[in-house]
Amino acid sequence: MATFLRTAVRDLGRERRLSITAQLVLLLLGHVLLWSWVGVSSRSNFDVPGDMVEAYAWGQGWAWGYYKHPPLSAWVTGLWFAVVPESHLGYSLLAAVNGAVGLAGLAVLARRFLPPPWVLLAVAVASLAPGLTTLAMRFNANAILVSTWPWATALFLRLMERGRRRDALLCGAVCALAMLGKYFSAVLLFSLLASALWWPAWRRRLAGGPVLLAVAVFALCLAPHALWLLAQTEGPLQYARQAGGHGDAGAALLRALHFALAQIVFPLLALVVFRLALTGPLRHRAFFAAMSAPLRPRHELPWLLALLPVATTMAVTVITGARTAWVWGLAIAAGLALLAACRAREAGAGLDLRRLWRVLLAVWLAVALLAPLWWQARAALRSPAVTEPREELAQAVADTWRREFGRALPWVGGTRVLAASVAFYAAEHPGYWSLWNRSVETPWVDDERLQAEGGAIVCERDDAGCEALAESWSADRRVLRVAKQARGHRFDARDYVVYLVAPGDETGER
Numbered sequence: 001m002a003t004f005l006r007t008a009v010r011d012l013g014r015e016r017r018l019s020i021t022a023q024l025v026l027l028l029l030g031h032v033l034l035w036s037w038v039g040v041s042s043r044s045n046f047d048v049p050g051d052m053v054e055a056y057a058w059g060q061g062w063a064w065g066y067y068k069h070p071p072l073s074a075w076v077t078g079l080w081f082a083v084v085p086e087s088h089l090g091y092s093l094l095a096a097v098n099g100a101v102g103l104a105g106l107a108v109l110a111r112r113f114l115p116p117p118w119v120l121l122a123v124a125v126a127s128l129a130p131g132l133t134t135l136a137m138r139f140n141a142n143a144i145l146v147s148t149w150p151w152a153t154a155l156f157l158r159l160m161e162r163g164r165r166r167d168a169l170l171c172g173a174v175c176a177l178a179m180l181g182k183y184f185s186a187v188l189l190f191s192l193l194a195s196a197l198w199w200p201a202w203r204r205r206l207a208g209g210p211v212l213l214a215v216a217v218f219a220l221c222l223a224p225h226a227l228w229l230l231a232q233t234e235g236p237l238q239y240a241r242q243a244g245g246h247g248d249a250g251a252a253l254l255r256a257l258h259f260a261l262a263q264i265v266f267p268l269l270a271l272v273v274f275r276l277a278l279t280g281p282l283r284h285r286a287f288f289a290a291m292s293a294p295l296r297p298r299h300e301l302p303w304l305l306a307l308l309p310v311a312t313t314m315a316v317t318v319i320t321g322a323r324t325a326w327v328w329g330l331a332i333a334a335g336l337a338l339l340a341a342c343r344a345r346e347a348g349a350g351l352d353l354r355r356l357w358r359v360l361l362a363v364w365l366a367v368a369l370l371a372p373l374w375w376q377a378r379a380a381l382r383s384p385a386v387t388e389p390r391e392e393l394a395q396a397v398a399d400t401w402r403r404e405f406g407r408a409l410p411w412v413g414g415t416r417v418l419a420a421s422v423a424f425y426a427a428e429h430p431g432y433w434s435l436w437n438r439s440v441e442t443p444w445v446d447d448e449r450l451q452a453e454g455g456a457i458v459c460e461r462d463d464a465g466c467e468a469l470a471e472s473w474s475a476d477r478r479v480l481r482v483a484k485q486a487r488g489h490r491f492d493a494r495d496y497v498v499y500l501v502a503p504g505d506e507t508g509e510r
Helices: 002-012 020-041 051-059 072-081 088-110 116-126 145-162 165-181 183-198 200-206 209-230 236-241 249-268 270-277 283-291 301-320 332-346 353-380 390-405 416-425 447-453 464-470
Strands: 411-414 455-460 477-482 494-501
Touching: 020 088, 020 116, 020 353, 051 072, 051 416, 072 088, 072 165, 088 116, 088 145, 088 332, 116 270, 116 332, 116 353, 145 165, 145 183, 145 209, 145 332, 165 183, 165 209, 183 200, 183 301, 200 209, 249 270, 249 301, 249 332, 270 283, 270 332, 270 353, 283 332, 301 332, 390 416, 390 455, 390 477, 390 494, 411 416, 416 455, 455 464, 464 494
Parallel strands: 411 455
Antiparallel strands: 455 494, 477 494
16 A cells, blocks of 8 residues: 555656546545544544444444434444444544545536546645544534535536436435435535526426436435434434524524634635645636635536535524534535635636645645644643543443453443443443433333343443433442553543443343
8 A cells, every 4th residue: 555655646746647537546545544544543532522432322223313313324334333343443434434435526526617637626625624634533413414415416416417317316315315414414405406596507407307306216215214203202303403493693693604604714724735736827816716715706606506505504593593503514615625626727827736746745744743743732631532531441341241240241321422432442342222211212222132131331420310310220339440541641540330230130020
């Protein structure tokens, strides 16, 4: 692999330069390798709120939906770890591959508007935006949109321009996947429909057979989830309802503005690479045109595709009072990179791909070197992302269970993030079950089997609610003190409360 990368990069500066397709492949491969390394070297735990281990826990039980979100992120996680061993590297690799899939979709989309060298530039810029890098390394229902939105947009454009049945089938299926990732994707679908209504040729095609076929495929793919959703009394609809209707118009307006500002500002650092790749006497004007493109609307598709999701989100936030979070828009960075490339090329700039690669490789090297230093900085600050002993806790719980009952730990529940962490990190990978509401959160867990096999309940020391529920299962309460020791640091030990629920053959029927 290293030999291939060295040879490929060296060939970029020779007359027999790699084709643009080969360079795109090289860029995607570099992206996966770099951000997999970053994920491993910059943290000891996954995200502190526990979204990643939550997706893993949900992926243990296949369902048409889960109590907080539609199922795609859990499905992907479950499929991934059916093949890849559970580890920090495995999960970091999944997050990096998810970003690379989105960048490949952006390349397909960008070919509609740009010649091949500029496609490479757009993908390179997007590959450095936080939405597809640092923020997307927290793999969850927001990050899964990074891989689905660019493909949904690209396939929708193909359907509108070609009207082929194959495009209709793919467009309908991928748009359904976007909705199965997060309901926020309705913003994307509305934006695509609004773009189609804006163009006269596309308006005529909307009533045609291929578009109706795409709608039918979309509905068919979503039907099982929709039926599941309507049958829930405590599910994603109820969870989503908590994010809306808060009544304070001023606060809603501030959230809308904050969302828009975040989407526009975060890719700006990535545009430094963009600027250094531009050449010619008009490069300064072209760079200004690219930077100001979001604020200069035109009658053009790239602007609509990039900014309509932002404008729609702002409008919905103001109207409904939704608690819109800026991290919902991670996938918007791809459209903004495309818009910047289109505006710079239109302004007359040239493009130096060898300089682009030199800058890109310099950025990659800097990020690779800074990632472990970032870990050391957070270790010095005692950041929970580094210091919490979740992996050590998982092994301690599993070892305690094995010493007590002479078998592998079968099930774990308790404080959600701790229980899901034990399910991921423990060598036995016990099944996760919800202590709080099994029938809603983990309906795939059979109560009789759970009582027969027993399990462990893990609670934060100050989680009184968890302990109260755990005491209805077991009186065997223990306190485990564990500490993380890594990279020359030994962090302060932490106490966790663990209840052992004995197997049925140890206690008889409960």
